Amino acid sequence: MEQDLSLAEAVETSKRLNGTTFGDAVPTGVPGLDYITAGGYARSSLHLIEGAPGTGKTTLALQFLMDGRERGERGLYVSLSETREELMHNAATHGWSLEGIEIFELIPPELTLDPNRDQSVLYASDLELGETVGMVMKEVDRIKPHRVVFDSVAEIRLLSQTPLRHRRQVLALKHFLAKQGCTALFLDDLTQEIEETSLHSLAHAVIRLQQTPMQFGGDRRRLRVFKMRGREFRGGFHDYVIRTGGFSVHPRLIAAEHHSAYSDAAPVTSGIAELDKLLGGGLDRGTGTMIIGPAGTGKSMVCLQFLKAALERGEAGLVVSFDESRRVLLKRAIGVGVNLETYEASGQLTLKHVDPAEFSPGELAGMIRDSVEQGARIVVIDSLSGYQNALPEESFLALQMHELLTYLGQQGVVTLVVLAQHGLVGPMHSSVDLTYVSDNVLLLRFFEAQGEIRRTLSVLKKRTGEHEATLRELLIRSDRLQVGPVLDKFQGVLTGVPSFVGASSSLLQAQDNGG
The missing domain is CATH 3.40.50.300 (P-loop containing nucleotide triphosphate hydrolases)
Incomplete structure (x- = not known):
């Protein structure tokens, strides 16, 4: 009952903040990906972007936020793995400016880094995880963005220590962002030894990026949409390239x-x-x-x-x-x-x-x-x-x-x-x-x-x-x-x-x- 109420509230909040309907297509910033996903991401929903380091998750996410900026929508990039300087440098290599996009660089709370403030009742990881999630919610509430990128859920996984706590924290963030009317991308670098798929059921859509080395020549990159609720997307593998100027997707030709x-x-x-x-x-x-x-x-x-x-x-x-x-x-x-x-x-x-x-x-x-x-x-x-x-x-x-x-x-x-x-x-x-x-x-x-x-x-x-x-x-x-x-x-x-x-x-x- 509580979950149904939260979803209903999310729908009403989305209508109020954006003047649109929950689930409406939100352009991804990449025309080829819009074609594959039959319009783009779903408004006020959480989307999981998976891929090993170097597959282009950050580039794809930045294009999503820049597309929103061009449409007059506020964007927020929450970074737990890259510094602001690194993000600005990566954008500059493509000739981009991130002006107008909020970058929230999460720094671990000083309390957990101070050896003189050891906790005897609460584990440091418990306190750090709760404060980290709380800081994200506070920043979202302050900026009230239309589009949010969370980089990355792997950091939350490490702080959570157990799959159950990890799932609960992501679920809490999902419902909070839905209430705020945010269309969210959660990036996952898949660096854990055993592939974690428990988040797939929480996400409205799951997109996997892959990079395959060839015996000769450049690497081949391709993506696959694993799921997208309520949308007839184009399945299978689709090639993409990353060159100066950004992320470009070339959908598989269906005659x-x-x-x-x-x-x-x-x-x-x-x-x-x-x-x-x-x-x-x-x-x-x-x-x-x-x-x-x-x-x-x-x-x-x-x-x-x-x-x-x-x-x-x-x-x-x-x-x-x-x-x-x-x-x-x-x-x-x-x-x-x-x-x-x-x-x-x-x-x-x-x-x-x-x-x-x-x-x-x-x-x-x-x-x-x-x-x-x-x-x-x-x-x-x-x-x-x-x-x-x-x-x-x-x-x-x-x-x-x-x-x-x-x-x-x-x-x-x-x-x-x-x-x-x-x-x-x-x-x-x-x-x-x-x-x-x-x-x-x-x-x-x-x-x-x-x-x-x-x-x-x-x-x-x-x-x-x-x-x-x-x-x-x-x-x-x-x-x-x-x-x-x-x-x-x-x-x-x-x-x-x-x-x-x-x-x-x-x-x-x-x-x-x-x-």
Whole structure:
């Protein structure tokens, strides 16, 4: 009965102080986290933020208080583990100012530090714990904040000495803050030997931050919402990064949540008649195309040809390059007769060179999604091997790509994905087989004829229409690509060493004779 009365009082107090309803969404200060939590934290409720030291709990909490400051809400940071100077320094590294945010640095009562004032009846820990909690309540009552951060409950745990006393003290703080209409974050650094989950039942929401070291490259950070009462949050793990400027969350891409109406009447052409004919007229909008073959066969050049045609039609594009530097990519684009810098300067094209050792899968998906929302109609990922290296767990590459290609397809985007195969001639194999998640598959190969290494192009799969079941030669000239006629006078081309069965040669000439 007493607990019901306290909660009822909390509701009324919240309405009176804030003019809002108990449980209304309070922005977290991090847009990605707002998306995951379906709006943010719950007003006048206690939220538990867990994570080992270094996972970013303090940064997340400061952004919460600064967001409140921008909205005209008073904020209080109660620190038992960091000094005011440390907090100010941490904020300055991100270019922040904590002006307008109250910082209450709790100092253990002098009574418990004075050896001449030993207690014979009460344990020092009993007195210190009670005074510490009392000091917090007194400060909250004085400032009357809308948002409170308590850093950290691990200190209360140490002072409490037993799980029961620890739970009771946190429960007392929870009810007191609710009566004051405060939205509270309690930080827990999980430094105890045995994981303590007794506070989960007291908190309205529990968010766990994790940091995983990689064998090479930077650490991977991700968070998970364990619970959030009365809210349909997005479960599972979500990547986040901490860079200069703060805490940034990249929600896991769920393709089913994103649908867009688009027109797919006309196919997307490449500007090369023979290549379009091979594809049955071109690529359909909303499809993903896998371009596979050994290194050097011209996979990236084919992608650039489609990109060139799209840019000339006035469409916006995105190129995500794992394997080539920006300088090399721009130079290669000149080989198909397009200056990408011109389109980039106008804002029509976005070029992103990604270091797979420092880029998380969630950050990559977020970057692609932002470009699509800004109008990109063609996306090139070069290559999938680099994307695979960006994933902490290779076993989930197929799921990641399925969600990404499904999302891009639902937005009507033409997606070109490059996948390098091992070997040069003869049998080939890939480190991963994702042809089944692609709508179209283009196969490039080397073959030897007349003492020269040549290239061939074919279409293995097209879900949305008919295509030629033929092999055509691909020639990379200094300023353009050329696709030749059907190689009907050769047999065994895909073996790498074909046999000539025709009456005369039908191969393309390396020298351009105007034909």
